[in-house]
Amino acid sequence: MTPILQARGLSRSFGHVRALDGADFDVHEGEIVGLIGDNGAGKSTLIKALSGNLDLDDGEIYFRGERVRFAGPRDAEEVGIEVVYxxxxxxxxxxxxxxxxxxxxxxxxxxxxxxxxxxxxxxxxxxxxxxxxxxxxxxxxxxxxxxxxGGQRQGIAIARAMAWAKRVLILDEPTAALGVVQTKNVLESIKRVRDKGIAVVFISHSMPHVLEVCDRIQVLRLGKRVATYPGHQTTVEELVGAMTGALDARDGAA
Incomplete structure (x- = not known):
């Protein structure tokens, strides 16, 4: 099945810092994909590239199987991609x-x-x-x-993105400022969005939240995708090991 949104070999440097180093990524319709990695792994840079907020040094982005170049966020919004930064x-x-x-x-x-x-x-x-x-x-x-x-503002931003997302919803640390009840509501809402056939990219440092909602989990380290895991067949220890390089990672379709 063709991913609705896919990145191949994305690279981007800021001066001497290489934020993305041949990064790959993919998400399908009706799927929640967790995107995890340590600070500086390239997660925020990747989603900015996928949503038209950042020019690339190299690499290709595909939407519904066709190569695209988003000149800005409005281009991404017009095809149904919404982001909560x-x-x-x-x-x-x-x-x-x-x-x-x-x-x-x-x-x-x-x-x-x-x-x-x-x-x-x-x-x-x-x-x-x-x-x-x-x-x-x-x-x-x-x-x-x-x-x-902060919690109220977070809820407003998430509600806005969910209201307008037609194809892909990207959430960067959506539960960071929320309490227990609000976090539960957001996680349940993410599942409902997925059940409508919309692709969801979920970025979080909370491994329990990632494991709770994600169908697949992709790990970035030093600007590259180093592993892909089925959400229901992995553990916190395995994910942290892939993030830090302490364990051999496996990369491939789940």
């Missing part, structure tokens, strides 16, 4: 509803829409539904997100 990329002066629909505002019908009036009621309802489905606690739909806690 560690910095969340929210506009702190805007409220949760405005952040969910930023750049995708819904115009009112008729002449008012042509005059630039937005359908705030419709957007508010859809945003509230997205937060409810995720189980995200949002203190206020009208307050600026910059005044909210």
């Amino acid at each position: 560690q910095d969340l990329a929210l506009a702190p002066h805007l409220n949760p509803v405005q952040n969910v629909f930023l750049g995708r505002e819904i115009a009112r019908k008729g002449i008012l829409g042509h005059l630039g009036f937005m359908d705030e009621k419709e957007m508010r309802g859809r945003a509230a539904q997205s937060f409810a489905e995720l189980g995200a606690t949002v203190r206020s739909l009208s307050a600026p997100v910059g005044s909210m806690s």
Whole structure:
């Protein structure tokens, strides 16, 4: 089966630092793939390349079997790829509803829409539904997100990505700022997204969370993919060993 998103031999250097060194990656529709590695392994650089946020020195990216070149994040979004980065990329002066629909505002019908009036009621309802489905606690739909806690901002960013992802959802440490209940809601939501046929890339330092939700797990070390494991046939010890190079890793289709 052809991966919906695939990277072959990606390389990228920043000065004398080689962040990606011939990295490979793949994810299929309706699959959750864990992407793990120690700090500096190249995980964030890889997802920036896959989502049009970074130019490459070398390598190829394929979407639905065809080679693509995303000139920017908008190109990736147009084909259905959404990303939640560690910095969340929210506009702190805007409220949760405005952040969910930023750049995708819904115009009112008729002449008012042509005059630039937005359908705030419709957007508010859809945003509230997205937060409810995720189980995200949002203190206020009208307050600026910059005044909210890290957990609330995290929930808003995740809900926004899940609302718009059509083909691929990439989550970079989505549970880092969340409590126990919110983390459980996010992990369950990730499974529901997968069950809709959407591919999910899950980056996390929490090995128990990775093992709980991932169908496959790919390990990066020093800018390369060094191992691929079936999510239900590996252990924390094996994953950590591959990440650190302490154990012989195996790479191949699960």
